Amino acid sequence: MHKVTRRRAFRIMAAAAGLPLLIAGVRAAQPKPRFFSWQGDVLGAASELTLWHSDEALARRAMLKARHEIARCESIFSLYRDSEVTRLNRDGVVRPSPELLEVIDASQRLGELSGGAFDITVQPLWQVYERHFWSRSDVAPDILARARDVARAQVDFRRVQAGARRVELPPGMTITLNGIAQGYITDRVTDLLRNDGFEHAVVDLGEWRALGSHPEGRPWRAATRSGEIDLADNALAVSAGSGTPFEPSGRFHHIFDPATGASAPTPTEVAVIARRAMIADALATAICVVGEERAAQLLAAYPGARAIVTSQTTRKAT
Amino acid sequence: MPRIVFLLLTILFAGAADAATLRERLTPDVLAIVMPAAERLGAEEGSPPAIAVYKGSEIVAYLFSTLDVVRASGYSSVPFDVIAGVDLQGRITGAKAVFHAEPFVVNDPVRQPQLDTFLAREAGTSIRGGVVPALTPDFVAGATVTARAMRGAVADAARLVLRARIPVPQVSEPTLDHEQYRRQTWSELLAEGAVVRRRITAGEVAAALGTAPEGAPDGLTTDLYAALLTPAALGGSLIGLNRYNEYMRRFPPGAQVIAVASSGPYDFLGDDYVRAAKGYRFNRIRVTQEGRSYHFVNGDFLRLDTRAHEGFLSQQYAALFALPPTFDPLKEWRLELLVRGADAKEVAFPLPYRLPASYVLLPEAKPTPLWIEAWRDARVDIAILIAALTALTLIFVFQDRLARSRVAHRVVRTGFLLFVVVWLGWIAGAQLSIINLMHYVTAPLSAANLLEPLIVIIAAYTLLSLILIGRGVFCGWLCPFGALQELLAQVSRALRLPQWTPGAALESRLRWGKYAAAAALLILAFVSIGTAESAAEIEPFKTAITAKFSRAWPYVLYAGALLAAGLFTERAYCRFLCPLGGVLAAFDRFHLLDRLRRRAECGSPCRLCEAACPVRAIEKSGKIVTAECFQCLDCQVEYFDEQRCPPLVAARRLERNGKVAAHA
Numbered sequence: 001m002h003k004v005t006r007r008r009a010f011r012i013m014a015a016a017a018g019l020p021l022l023i024a025g026v027r028a029a030q031p032k033p034r035f036f037s038w039q040g041d042v043l044g045a046a047s048e049l050t051l052w053h054s055d056e057a058l059a060r061r062a063m064l065k066a067r068h069e070i071a072r073c074e075s076i077f078s079l080y081r082d083s084e085v086t087r088l089n090r091d092g093v094v095r096p097s098p099e100l101l102e103v104i105d106a107s108q109r110l111g112e113l114s115g116g117a118f119d120i121t122v123q124p125l126w127q128v129y130e131r132h133f134w135s136r137s138d139v140a141p142d143i144l145a146r147a148r149d150v151a152r153a154q155v156d157f158r159r160v161q162a163g164a165r166r167v168e169l170p171p172g173m174t175i176t177l178n179g180i181a182q183g184y185i186t187d188r189v190t191d192l193l194r195n196d197g198f199e200h201a202v203v204d205l206g207e208w209r210a211l212g213s214h215p216e217g218r219p220w221r222a223a224t225r226s227g228e229i230d231l232a233d234n235a236l237a238v239s240a241g242s243g244t245p246f247e248p249s250g251r252f253h254h255i256f257d258p259a260t261g262a263s264a265p266t267p268t269e270v271a272v273i274a275r276r277a278m279i280a281d282a283l284a285t286a287i288c289v290v291g292e293e294r295a296a297q298l299l300a301a302y303p304g305a306r307a308i309v310t311s312q313t314t315r316k317a318t
Numbered sequence: 319m320p321r322i323v324f325l326l327l328t329i330l331f332a333g334a335a336d337a338a339t340l341r342e343r344l345t346p347d348v349l350a351i352v353m354p355a356a357e358r359l360g361a362e363e364g365s366p367p368a369i370a371v372y373k374g375s376e377i378v379a380y381l382f383s384t385l386d387v388v389r390a391s392g393y394s395s396v397p398f399d400v401i402a403g404v405d406l407q408g409r410i411t412g413a414k415a416v417f418h419a420e421p422f423v424v425n426d427p428v429r430q431p432q433l434d435t436f437l438a439r440e441a442g443t444s445i446r447g448g449v450v451p452a453l454t455p456d457f458v459a460g461a462t463v464t465a466r467a468m469r470g471a472v473a474d475a476a477r478l479v480l481r482a483r484i485p486v487p488q489v490s491e492p493t494l495d496h497e498q499y500r501r502q503t504w505s506e507l508l509a510e511g512a513v514v515r516r517r518i519t520a521g522e523v524a525a526a527l528g529t530a531p532e533g534a535p536d537g538l539t540t541d542l543y544a545a546l547l548t549p550a551a552l553g554g555s556l557i558g559l560n561r562y563n564e565y566m567r568r569f570p571p572g573a574q575v576i577a578v579a580s581s582g583p584y585d586f587l588g589d590d591y592v593r594a595a596k597g598y599r600f601n602r603i604r605v606t607q608e609g610r611s612y613h614f615v616n617g618d619f620l621r622l623d624t625r626a627h628e629g630f631l632s633q634q635y636a637a638l639f640a641l642p643p644t645f646d647p648l649k650e651w652r653l654e655l656l657v658r659g660a661d662a663k664e665v666a667f668p669l670p671y672r673l674p675a676s677y678v679l680l681p682e683a684k685p686t687p688l689w690i691e692a693w694r695d696a697r698v699d700i701a702i703l704i705a706a707l708t709a710l711t712l713i714f715v716f717q718d719r720l721a722r723s724r725v726a727h728r729v730v731r732t733g734f735l736l737f738v739v740v741w742l743g744w745i746a747g748a749q750l751s752i753i754n755l756m757h758y759v760t761a762p763l764s765a766a767n768l769l770e771p772l773i774v775i776i777a778a779y780t781l782l783s784l785i786l787i788g789r790g791v792f793c794g795w796l797c798p799f800g801a802l803q804e805l806l807a808q809v810s811r812a813l814r815l816p817q818w819t820p821g822a823a824l825e826s827r828l829r830w831g832k833y834a835a836a837a838a839l840l841i842l843a844f845v846s847i848g849t850a851e852s853a854a855e856i857e858p859f860k861t862a863i864t865a866k867f868s869r870a871w872p873y874v875l876y877a878g879a880l881l882a883a884g885l886f887t888e889r890a891y892c893r894f895l896c897p898l899g900g901v902l903a904a905f906d907r908f909h910l911l912d913r914l915r916r917r918a919e920c921g922s923p924c925r926l927c928e929a930a931c932p933v934r935a936i937e938k939s940g941k942i943v944t945a946e947c948f949q950c951l952d953c954q955v956e957y958f959d960e961q962r963c964p965p966l967v968a969a970r971r972l973e974r975n976g977k978v979a980a981h982a
Contacts, residue, residue, distance in 0.1 A: 015809075015810060015813060016882075019806075019885070023874060055864075061769070061770060072764075195854075196864075197861070197864055
């Protein structure tokens with residue numbers, strides 16, 4: 001090895017300074033970062049991807065990849081086109097993709113934890129109400145009795161047999177993953193963006209997931225009825241029975257109590273903040289059904305998750 | 319839950335206060351927001367109701383209200399009223415909420431303007447979705463049910479308004495457009511080939527029959543016209559819409575009808591068609607299509623009145639003929655005029671016809687697959703990359719010639735590496751990564767693999783070069799991070815920074831690092847691709863190349879440290895850590911060609927190349943370990959250097975001595 005002369009030491013120091021300068025130079029040479037955004041329909045909901053980056057080509061490529069991933073997930077979870085879920089509902093059996101199995105497993109776990117308040121087999125109830133309210137907005141006296149019968153006979157998540165090779169439903173039962181799949185897809189897309197090196201992004205597919213913080217250094221801010229909610233590297237899901245009412249009084253809506261078959265007497269709004277959108281999505285639905293008294297018990301199973309329950313008169317964070 | 323169903327349901331609800339007409343609600347202020355370019359407005363009409371927006375005499379867009387069309391609501395059960403415009407291409411021209419009772423927004427000094435901006439931003443977006451041009455980010459805060467519901471309602475209402483007003487019949491395969499009528503002039507019909515024409519002279523007829531022409535050779539025998547009559551726009555323009563409708567009724571339903579006309583001494587009718595003895599058969603024309611011939615009899619025929627001043631009905635004779643269902647109007651056909659000579663020899667003069675595309679309804683194009691969109695977007699980059707790969711191929715084909723010149727090799731190699739770092743890496747972002755490889759092996763058939771065209775091309779080239787030459791073609795020439803390290807190493811050498819080379823034993827142990835990283839990542843990929851993708855952060859590629867160091871500082875620090883290591887030990891990352899390099903090196907042993915030249919003296923006694931190899935890929939024995947070789951060709955430059963390669967120097971000395979001896 002050569003002796004370290006003064007000149008040599010100087011050169012080493014130049015190199016030591018030169019490399020950071022090069023890195024800083026490459027960083028500085030880029031155009032100013034800005035927002036890129038894509039809008040479209042995902043599982044029937046208006047959706048939006050928002051990325052913050054300096055490289056437009058990279059952002060566009062990432063959005064293409066995200067759209068591809070969304071389309072792939074829709075072909076698994078959609079209720080409105082050919083998908084694994086529609087095939088399962090039609091045939092009573094399907095060979096699941098790992099994604100379907102993952103979502104069903106998570107649903108079943110939440111079903112157990114919530115004592116049946118979260119149940120993916122409520123789809124027959126949706127059909128009862130949809131058929132009823134499609135043609136008339138008055139409430140027939142026997143609708144609740146009919147819904148109760150359906151709930152007894154055709155709603156029970158414990159009867160779904162989910163294995164790696166086949167998922168099977170008893171005759172007459174159908175499932176919906178709409179209370180959880182949107183959150184799952186939100187997570188998939190967010191992970192994809194993070195793996196592509198994006199550090200500031202918001203994925204909004206009905207549930208929101210923030211990647212990093214707002215480029216200004218503050219959290220992303222989501223406005224909900226429960227107030228402004230700060231998001232940074234976490235997810236937000238908002239559920240309210242009023243979101244999809246069947247008739248004007250709001251007594252009949254899409255969040256059902258699997259035990260009675262009736263629409264659950266939900267709080268005005270339940271906002272759940274969790275690390276992942278899938279969990280937030282499912283918890284928000286479940287808390288709508290169990291009510292805020294039992295929310296804490298559910299949340300305890302998911303570290304980091306919290307809920308803000310807004311009722312007509314009160315607002316309470318759990 | 320299905321928004322459409324929800325919206326339809328809300329239509330059934332009684333609720334909001336009865337609003338004034340759309341025209342009354344559309345104040346100048348609102349109009350300026352939703353349709354700034356409006357010249358003139360039509361009446362509010364139709365179902366769903368909308369107001370046409372004119373530019374000159376043409377309709378260019380429609381204005382509508384979500385309250386009138388979809389009656390959607392947000393938080394409040396009282397439906398909101400957003401007035402918006404949509405142009406004929408399905409782009410929203412602007413939107414403004416003129417009434418709402420949304421509890422969270424109404425009378426809120428902050429949120430109300432935010433909502434206005436949010437809706438104004440809808441201008442330019444397509445109802446089919448897509449990449450949105452402008453964005454004000456804190457409308458994540460607009461992620462309220464209100465904003466979302468209004469945006470959805472505008473798109474839904476625009477779709478319904480357009481669907482009712484631009485009624486394009488939906489077809490599942492190309493279909494003849496029977497219904498839609500548009501008036502076209504005789505010259506337009508001729509110009510677009512909807513009517514075809516052929517002039518046949520006496521000379522042509524005589525030549526075909528092999529006889530002498532009757533009269534002057536350029537005298538007219540017949541001027542023949544043919545057209546398909548069935549599409550309303552064509553038939554109606556040709557003979558007049560009333561006549562078209564009347565005549566079409568006289569033919570059996572579903573029949574295809576052609577129109578034929580001629581002027582000149584030889585008409586297409588002949589007179590056999592009125593003779594029972596001839597079977598009422600037309601003996602001067604027939605239609606052929608795909609080897610099938612159609613002849614006509616009197617019953618297939620309608621004579622047209624030809625007293626018009628111009629056009630089809632101004633010819634001497636004009637008639638309509640019906641064809642059976644086996645005839646396909648969308649395929650090419652020929653009308654043949656038959657002429658018989660004295661010896662009953664028959665010649666046919668064909669008049670080919672192909673229906674112009676404007677009379678054919680095409681099924682709505684399926685949305686282009688995303689990967690095709692990706693390749694189309696990247697076509698310029700693809701062309702540049704292919705040119706670069708062609709250059710690289712030529713470098714390897716002519717590597718001996720290149721290595722004979724130290725200067726040329728240095729210039730070509732440094733130039734190529736600069737191109738790879740700056741263009742391929744930083745500009746095009748095409749850094750092949752272990753993540754790509756993980757996706758290829760775990761989901762080889764997924765179309766997602768095709769979404770990055772440059773990566774696909776580089777991967778294919780890398781595979782081919784791995785089979786032919788070895789891993790060095792990619793690692794040494796096409797990896798932007800590798801190129802960056804090598805360029806920095808050149809700077810480091812120019813500054814004469816101390817270089818540290820591990821001893822042979824340590825070197826061979828360190829080399830296993832990349833195999834271990836590769837194995838760990840690939841196994842992890844099969845367990846959980848998401849975890850594997852995170853673990854692939856061991857690669858500094860994303861930080862240094864695709865993100866150009868614009869990442870959080872721990873990543874930048876890591877990439878910087880690896881680059882710094884490369885200053886003192888050439889390509890330290892590539893040799894000891896790179897999982898992608900590990901995979902490629904593992905498969906290197908199967909390569910087919912050994913194109914790096916060696917001599918018997920290499921290794922023993924000469925060790926010049928071993929010292930010249932920047933990555934120590936040459937063993938003491940003189941053998942090149944191609945799994946560690948980056949194909950930089952430095953050893954080949956030494957090999958051809960007559961001043962330095964000892965066997966060459968010795969041979970030259972011998973030769974000179976020989977010459978001296980010969981002189982003596």
